Amino acid sequence: MVQTRFKIGNVTVRLIQGDITEQDVDVIVNAANSYLKHGGGVALAIVRKGGEIIQKESDEWVKRNGPVPEGEVAVTTAGKLKAKYVVHAVGPKFGDPEGDVKLRNAIRNSILKAEELGQSSIALPAISTGIYGYPYERCAQIMADIVKELSPSLNNLKEIRVVLWGQEAFETFRRIFHEKLSGYTSSCD
Incomplete structure (x- = not known):
């Protein structure tokens, strides 16, 4: 497994x-759509591995609360x-004029929700970079800023x-995180 680590205060940040x-980890973040229909990409992989209970609970969540707005969790x-x-x-989908703000909120709200739940570890994917078309570079810049x-x-x-699927995503995130977190301790495996 290829990874890079950074230490920011008491938090270890790993790119994998x-x-x-x-x-x-305690919390896995799913790159979801507003109706929590997990039919492709990271979402489908999570349901396949975790079981249909995840889709069932997602359906119940939407039934009780309505669609999840972009940027929310x-x-x-x-x-x-x-x-x-x-x-x-x-x-968000790439090209949305408010896309960067919504992506920033989705990442921030994911981390803050894990903190609120009292959990010690979280794994995030490159949110919106799949079928939503966000460039890896832009997602990495936003994510590094939020983590910092x-x-x-x-x-x-x-x-x-x-956690990044594929060499291109990993290399792009590693480069951006090294640029943005250059003052923090880092190491590569």
Whole structure:
């Protein structure tokens, strides 16, 4: 497994090239749509590995609360995954004039929800970079900024993993995180 680590205050930030469903963390973040229909990409992989209970709980969540607005999150259990929770983050489609703000909110709200749930570790994918078309570079810039901003104030979360599928995504995130987090301790495996 290829990874890069940074230490920001009491939080270890790891960039990992791999499968988010294999991560041994408390919270896995799903790149979701507003209706929490998990039919493709990261969402489908999470339901396949975690079981249909995740889709069932997602359907119940939407039934009770309505569609999840872009930039916001919903929470379900994690079924058969190693995690305890799945935070379903709704990112924007690339080209939306408010897209960067919505993506920033989706990432921020995911991390803050894990903190609120009292969990110590979270794994995030590159939200909105799949069928929603966000460039890896822009997502990485936004995510690095949010991680840098939030890490010093986190009490429960001790590890933030950014799990990237494929070499191109990993290399882009690694380059951007090295640029944005250059003053922090880093190491590569």
